[in-house]
Amino acid sequence: MALVEINNLHKSFGSNHVLRGIDFSVEQGEVVCVIGPSGSGKSTLLRCVNLLEVPQEGQVIVRGEDITDPDCHLDAARASIGMVFQQFNLFPHLSVLTNCAVAQTTVLKRKPEEAEKIARANLDRVGLTDKVHAFPAQLSGGQQQRVAIARALSMDPALMLFDEPTSALDPELVGDVLTVMRKLALEGMTMLVVTHEMAFARDVADRVVFMDGGVIVEQGPPAEVIGNPQEERTKLFLKRVLDPTHVQDN
């Protein structure tokens, strides 16, 4: 059984039909990268997986539980899905350590000492052992995003969602975050990553999904989708992304 299964997902914002019938699944241990032009609905798709956006139609089944069902325990399902945002969204009034511990104690009901131990272990995992007592505003963007990853990992998630995790970073800080994500993938974490980092998608993903206009246009192993795309729209997008000096003809 797939870890995440999405059936016929539709989402509109007003008259803007962002997702037009998505069928899609993520297997246990799989790393899936979602690529596509801005406005293609890839972030919306990701935000539907933990119901930050509520779809108008369709099902989102996470670990066998339909989370679009109003009777499901949405908060429990969310606790098992880690999410990393483009803008980090760390809690600025809490220290790095408390950022990673607060949901453990309030949602998972772990004891404060246990939560702190787990938080420290995960901060160690992202290479920020020496920043536990800092506040988010005292960290660089790359460090903040790694804290955000440690915060999500501290909940022992079955799945990690990444919503353009490096898009808000200065170029030279992108590498640190991607290194952490690469390590997670090697450790067998199930990951769904919306990204513009083609090199990361090519090297790390088990499967690449190309979205455009609210539908999945093409998906498959990176060597096929990025290396040898079949669809015209995929070719055009990759040409623009991989060769930024290419004169855009829109």
Added chain:
Amino acid sequence: MSEETPAGTTDARPGAIDAVPVRHPGRWVAIAVIAVLVAMLVHLLLTNKAFDWKFVFQAMNQTPVISGFLKGTLLVTVLSMIVGVGGGVLLAVMRLSDNPILSGVSWAFTWFFRSIPRYLLLFTMGTLGVLFPSGVSLGIPFDWKIIEWLGMSGDWRFLTLDANQVFTGLVAGVIGLGLSEAAYMAEIARAGIMSVDKGQAEAAEALGMPKGKAMRRVVLPQAMRVIVPPTGNETIAMLKDTSLLLAVPVIGELFYQLQSIGSTYYKTFPIAVAATLYYLLATSVLMVGQYFLERHFGKGFGTTAPRAARPAGAGGA
């Protein structure tokens, strides 16, 4: 523009000069004027017999005045602000809710209590007892009509308070001032909650926190940073509005007590001075409290903790 300058002007240019600090003649004039005015004020305070300082301090030391200050002024301020801040935050959360009933109720409450002058509100609170000659009861509405219709007897009320105790004295004052304050605090709290980035609640909910917990643990502590300064203002305003308690009527209050001493001894001016000193004292204490509150809720927001130097080259983008 031509870069060439006529030879004559170039030669006439002075060489390096001895730098003299910029003079500020205006400042010296201002200092002189202010010094004279301050001296005049000190002269007035010390020599004018109307101040009657001995009487001022005697009046300030009277037991009913001190008790009026502690109970009628300070205690009512504290209790009213507790009702006001608690109620205001609740109203703000209701107002921002998706539920149209809750947000409508919150809007109506704010509309009603902001429309009524506090003096009138307190006056009304003191007279509300007339509505409940047999006490204020909590229970099922229209109970006696239903009971009569069913042919039964008794009542369906589980708590009855004596209206003449609820709508009188300090309790009425605290209810009136607290409800009025809640209406103002609701707008302040709403502004504070809206000032917190939407991503904060999203991040908390993505971690599995229910909406209420996300509000308490993540959104409100950050909103407090915006809420505290105007709340300090409100608290100081409340301190002074306790002098309106006379409308209830409550006489165990600072200004009324001082005034009654003043009218007994025909010394109204020294009494005004005594009241001014009390209010100055209390406001100063409140301002110190506000400083510490702001420092507490400002944690993690920049100025106190210096931002770590960014890695070399960062920020170029």
